[in-house]
Amino acid sequence: MRQTRIANHQTCCGCSACKQVCPRRCITMQEDSEGFLYPVVDESKCLDCGLCEKVCPSMSLFSKQVPLKVFAAINIQEDVRLKSSSGGIFSLLAEKCVNQGGTVYGARFTPSWMVEHSGTDRMKDIPFYRGSKYVQSKIGHCFIEVRNLLEEGKPVMFVGTPCQVSGLQLFLGKSYKHLLTVDFVCHGVSSPQIWKWYINDVAKKLVRKSWFNRIIYAKDPIRAIRKIEFRNKDNGWKRFNVVIELAGIQNNRFSSVHYENSYMRSFLLNLNLRPSCYHCSSKEGRSQSDITLADFWNVHRVIEGFDDDKGTSLVLINTEKGALAFNETGCRSQEVKFEDAIQYNPSWRISYEENDKRPVFFQKYKTNFTDFI
Ligand SMILES: Cc1cc2nc3c(=O)[nH]c(=O)nc-3n(C[C@H](O)[C@H](O)[C@H](O)COP(=O)(O)OP(=O)(O)OC[C@H]3O[C@@H](n4cnc5c(N)ncnc54)[C@H](O)[C@@H]3O)c2cc1C
Ligand code: SF4
Ligand code: SF4
Ligand code: SF4
Incomplete structure (x- = not known):
């Protein structure tokens, strides 16, 4: 091998x-x-057919694309917006897809709180996919499933990182009328290993604080976790919190504002990202997605009336198909100039530099996590 x-x-x-x-x-x-x-x-089974190289997004670079139109947008269902990372536009697109008999693919937590991609055609499952999870998701066999559904003529919406969308497009090798691809402006993805260690550490400390959880979950604290939110908006969209809740009712909640949270800091300081994220080949619209979603940071500097600190999406419409899907969402939106909006979201254009401390961080995070942040 x-x-x-x-x-x-x-x-x-x-x-x-x-x-x-x-x-x-x-x-x-x-x-x-x-x-x-x-x-x-x-190698003993390989035919040397070269297909694996043909579909690889790190080898076949798509060309850059500038969006056709750009919007500030808000889902008018307040409860859904508050549970979403930014303006809740993913949920509107997903509802529309399911209403048309389609299947939505996105990232959700597994029972052990790792992140993986899967699909659903049920409205009641959409909340599981809602919300950003700042960990690399496992794709599994989703591309094969997507192709099978599309070949049957069924609508599919696939949401993922720009590189996952690039990989899907190359895997499919042709365009399908019923496929809507949605990506997001991407800072990068962090290591599932670091994530697992981190949630175990938080859960272990919380379990110790409750006699009930100590008895049941001391050996496997992750099993005690009941809820994780990367983007809890109790203190507002801009001061979002990371929340981890355990079973029980007392001493069962961890909450910290993202810029003080050690895991989020390791992500934002580019300590725990996948190596490819430091020289990403899917930036600047190269994924060829129909729609790109993002947080519309500093929206108040660009237009009025869109910053109530409950979350505003930046929506980049990359194709006519994307424009049609977005028009049908019924969200509140206002068109803005691309350069005005993107100046506050450098991740669309640039890959972040690897933190010098990254190699040592990976060696020592289990004992010295906070020394690096
Ligand atoms: C790893 C990551 C990095 C990001 N970096 C930036 C950034 O630098 N700047 C910026 O403006 N926005 C970034 N975003 C996007 C932003 O956080 C919101 O997800 C986006 O604005 C959509 O918000 P929403 O309210 O419309 O939908 P939400 O309900 O928040 O929908 C999120 C969608 O993203 C999918 N998703 C969640 N986690 C993952 C994952 N790990 N891998 C693949 N797909 C996932 C979900 O399936 C869902 O479809 C990032 C998101 C992720 C997951
Ligand atoms: S796809 Fe790649 S690994 Fe598989 S048989 Fe072809 S060359 Fe070998
Ligand atoms: S996993 Fe994706 S990026 Fe990596 S070699 Fe395979 S096709 Fe290329
Ligand atoms: S930064 Fe690039 S390589 Fe990293 S997850 Fe995002 S799209 Fe993929």
């Missing part, structure tokens, strides 16, 4: 397109020492 020639450690984003396209099923995604998945080829 060896790592594929395509899986350059610095550029492979882990989209799994190569694994899913391989006709010999000789690629497996295996965790590296930092907890990121990389493809590994069983």
Whole structure:
């Protein structure tokens, strides 16, 4: 077994397109020492057909695209907006897709609070996909499922990081009328290994504070977790909190404002990102998504009446199909100039520099997490 020639450690984003396209099923995604998945080829089965290289977004770069139109947007269902990361536009697009008999693919928590992609055609499942999870999601076999649904003529909406959307487009190899692709302006994704360690650490400390949880969950504190929110808006959209809630009713809640939260700081300081995020090949509209979503930071500097601190989305409409889907959402929106909006969201354009302390952080985070942040 060896790592594929395509899986350059610095550029492979882990989209799994190569694994899913391989006709010999000789690629497996295996965790590296930092907890990121990389493809590994069983050479004895490989036909040398080159398909894995053809679908790899780190090798086949799409061209840049400037959005056709740009909007500030708000979902008028207040409860949904408050539970969403920004303006709640994902939920409106997802509801529309399900109403049309389609399937929505996005990232949700697993029972052990890791993050993975899956699909649903049920309205009642949409809340599980709502909200940003700042951890790399596992794609599994979603691209194959998406292709099967599209070949049956069923509508699909796929939401993911720009590199996941690029991987899907290359995997499909052709355009489908019933596919809507949505990505977001992407800071990067962090290591599932660091995330697992972090939630275990928080849960372990909380479990100790409750006699009930101590008896039941001392051996496996993650099992005590009942809710995780990366973007809790109790203190507003701009001062969002990370919230982790455990079983029980007393001493069961952890909440910290994101800029003081050690996990979020390791993410925002670019300590725990996947290596490919430091030289991302899907920036500047290269994913070819129909719609790109983002937080409209500093919206008050661009237009009036859109900053009530409950969340405003920046919506980049990249294609005519995207424009049609967005028009049908019924959200409150106002068109803005692209450059006015994007100046406050550099992640659309640039990859962040790797933090110098990253290698040591990965060696020592279990004992010295807060020393690095
Ligand atoms: C890892 C990550 C980095 C981001 N970086 C930025 C940034 O730098 N600047 C910015 O303005 N916005 C960023 N965003 C996007 C922003 O946080 C909101 O997700 C976006 O504005 C959509 O908000 P919403 O209210 O419309 O929908 P929400 O309900 O918040 O929908 C979120 C959507 O993203 C999907 N999703 C959640 N987590 C993941 C994940 N780990 N991998 C793949 N898909 C996921 C969900 O399935 C859902 O479809 C990032 C999001 C993520 C997940
Ligand atoms: S070259 Fe073909 S058979 Fe070999 S790993 Fe790639 S896709 Fe699979
Ligand atoms: S970027 Fe995607 S397709 Fe390319 S090697 Fe990595 S997992 Fe495979
Ligand atoms: S920064 Fe680029 S490589 Fe990293 S997750 Fe986002 S789109 Fe993928």
